[in-house]
Amino acid sequence: MMPVYKAFSRRFIILSMLLGLLLSGFFGAMLYQKELAIIETDFKRDVDDKAMALERELLANLEVLFAIKSLFNSSEEVTANEFENLASDFLARHHDIQALEWAPKVTGDNREAFEAARREIYPDFEFTERASQGSMTKAGIRDVYFPVYFVEPLKGNEVAFGFDLASNESRLSMINRAIDRDLTLATKSITLVQEVFDQKGFLIVMPVYEGEPSTVSKRQEKLQGIVLGVYRIADIFESAVKHTGATGIRLLLKDNTGADAEELYANYSSDKVLGSLQKSFSYSRSLKRIGGRQWTLIATPSQGYIAERQSLLPFFVCAFGSIFVLVGGGYIFLATEHSTMIREEAVERNRELDEAKLALEELSFTDGLTGIANRQCFDIRFEEEWLRALRDGTSLSLIMVDLDNFRLFNNTYGYIGGDQCLRDIANKLALTTNRTTDLVARYDADQFVILLPNTDEPVLLADKCRINIEKLHIPYQASSVSDYMTVSVGVASMIPTKHRSQADFMANVKELLAQAKELGKNRVGIARDILAANRGDILKFQYSQGRSTE
Numbered sequence: 001m002m003p004v005y006k007a008f009s010r011r012f013i014i015l016s017m018l019l020g021l022l023l024s025g026f027f028g029a030m031l032y033q034k035e036l037a038i039i040e041t042d043f044k045r046d047v048d049d050k051a052m053a054l055e056r057e058l059l060a061n062l063e064v065l066f067a068i069k070s071l072f073n074s075s076e077e078v079t080a081n082e083f084e085n086l087a088s089d090f091l092a093r094h095h096d097i098q099a100l101e102w103a104p105k106v107t108g109d110n111r112e113a114f115e116a117a118r119r120e121i122y123p124d125f126e127f128t129e130r131a132s133q134g135s136m137t138k139a140g141i142r143d144v145y146f147p148v149y150f151v152e153p154l155k156g157n158e159v160a161f162g163f164d165l166a167s168n169e170s171r172l173s174m175i176n177r178a179i180d181r182d183l184t185l186a187t188k189s190i191t192l193v194q195e196v197f198d199q200k201g202f203l204i205v206m207p208v209y210e211g212e213p214s215t216v217s218k219r220q221e222k223l224q225g226i227v228l229g230v231y232r233i234a235d236i237f238e239s240a241v242k243h244t245g246a247t248g249i250r251l252l253l254k255d256n257t258g259a260d261a262e263e264l265y266a267n268y269s270s271d272k273v274l275g276s277l278q279k280s281f282s283y284s285r286s287l288k289r290i291g292g293r294q295w296t297l298i299a300t301p302s303q304g305y306i307a308e309r310q311s312l313l314p315f316f317v318c319a320f321g322s323i324f325v326l327v328g329g330g331y332i333f334l335a336t337e338h339s340t341m342i343r344e345e346a347v348e349r350n351r352e353l354d355e356a357k358l359a360l361e362e363l364s365f366t367d368g369l370t371g372i373a374n375r376q377c378f379d380i381r382f383e384e385e386w387l388r389a390l391r392d393g394t395s396l397s398l399i400m401v402d403l404d405n406f407r408l409f410n411n412t413y414g415y416i417g418g419d420q421c422l423r424d425i426a427n428k429l430a431l432t433t434n435r436t437t438d439l440v441a442r443y444d445a446d447q448f449v450i451l452l453p454n455t456d457e458p459v460l461l462a463d464k465c466r467i468n469i470e471k472l473h474i475p476y477q478a479s480s481v482s483d484y485m486t487v488s489v490g491v492a493s494m495i496p497t498k499h500r501s502q503a504d505f506m507a508n509v510k511e512l513l514a515q516a517k518e519l520g521k522n523r524v525g526i527a528r529d530i531l532a533a534n535r536g537d538i539l540k541f542q543y544s545q546g547r548s549t550e
């Protein structure tokens with residue numbers, strides 16, 4: 001199973017990386033939005049520039065009409081030459097004017113005289129109107145005419161020459177409105193009589209009076225005629241807008257005068273209009289009211305317009321941020337994995353070392369032949385238990401077991417047989433003691449020792465050991481004691497005090513063992529007066545004669 005710290009650090013790194021990626025994306029998107037906002041502002045400024053250019057162009061054209069009007073105001077009779085000279089001068093500078101015209105007010109009585117005067121130069125001249133089929137025809141009879149009397153340039157506007165503006169009802173009403181109020185008025189979009197393509201046009205009319213009449217009736221009375229500017233919307237639009245920098249914008253010019261909005265002109269001209277139109281960026285800009293008409297410019301950028309102004313910064317921020325997070329995170333991840341691996345290896349090695357140490361310790365406390373505790377182990381435990389008994393005032397017992405005539409056994413059965421005998425006896429002694437605190441150790445050569453902390457009846461256990469060993473029935477014909485291998489046992493108990501030493505205690509046990517040997521072997525001492533003993537006395541036991549204490 002994966003350790004908790006490892007899973008945690010992995011999760012932490014992955015979460016940090018995810019957070020880093022999210023932040024990269026967030027900052028990229030934020031920059032992208034910010035750029036779009038800047039582009040939108042720039043776009044509005046570009047459109048404002050175009051709208052202002054259009055306004056300027058219209059006002060400049062209006063100025064031309066005012067100049068021509070001044071000519072008529074300042075002169076009693078303007079000749080065709082004078083008109084042509086002035087008008088052609090303006091036209092040379094204003095290429096987007098289709099025509100400049102003068103339409104005098106002609107009463108029915110004067111029609112013929114007017115026609116005759118123009119026929120002197122233009123023999124075919126007559127007042128005309130548009131027939132119902134669309135072709136031009138001689139103007140009908142009416143009280144007042146507003147024929148196009150002077151037109152500059154004539155070339156391209158021949159059809160308009162002689163055209164009676166009063167022949168069209170709506171145009172006449174617009175002209176009358178201009179006359180009555182002394183207004184400069186623009187028509188709504190019309191198809192010009194001289195139009196050969198499908199372009200829309202408009203007229204600007206400017207009444208010219210004799211003097212400065214201030215009432216409607218006086219204006220009607222003193223009216224001399226109308227100065228007219230004829231414009232094709234596309235020409236004026238292109239002329240105005242083409243010099244403004246930004247491209248890739250779809251422009252729509254609308255006339256919003258009155259209730260019905262009318263589309264005047266749409267400009268898709270730019271070759272830099274790439275991709276779809278970005279309608280969410282659409283922007284409307286109303287132009288100054290000119291000639292009583294309210295025009296609006298509606299602009300929509302193309303994808304190309306926006307793309308041209310977008311930088312790669314948001315992309316780079318997002319991409320480099322992500323790369324940085326992935327590379328950095330990956331590096332940290334690998335480094336962490338590596339250090340975790342090293343740490344795990346170190347932990348594993350320490351564990352192995354601990355195990356080896358434990359095994360070594362076990363080995364150093366184990367007797368190689370019998371597998372029970374060795375002398376070193378016994379010495380340490382004896383010291384510990386002695387001190388504990390001293391501290392607690394409890395008893396400590398020692399049983400020393402020595403094989404009888406083992407030298408002869410070795411000589412008889414060989415060392416291999418002797419070794420097996422030692423193993424069997426060690427095993428039996430270990431099985432005979434039953435408390436975990438008891439320690440059975442090989443003390444020396446054919447001697448075993450049993451350490452019994454806080455034990456009431458060590459004599460019984462000592463004799464049980466002796467009996468159990470004899471019951472192993474390890475054959476020993478040559479023994480002077482029995483047909484089987486036997487042991488002699490020394491056993492003593494004491495409650496340790498500061499005035500007695502472990503060495504004394506051990507010496508006494510050995511002494512008891514030696515006495516058991518002297519008395520004929522295969523025997524154990526029995527307690528002589530254990531109950532009457534004082535603390536610090538070594539309790540010696542009487543020795544059982546024969547094979548058991550019974």
Ligand SMILES: Nc1nc2c(ncn2[C@@H]2O[C@H](COP(=O)(O)OP(=O)(O)OP(=O)(O)O)[C@@H](O)[C@H]2O)c(=O)[nH]1
Binds near residue numbers: 402404405406415416
């Ligand atoms: N097989 C074998 N014999 C050992 C080992 N260690 C010591 N001995 C032998 O054990 C014998 C011990 O003999 P002693 O205790 O001196 O005398 P004993 O013959 O037992 O006589 P008593 O002790 O008086 O009964 C010696 O012959 C040692 O060589 C061992 O690991 N294996």
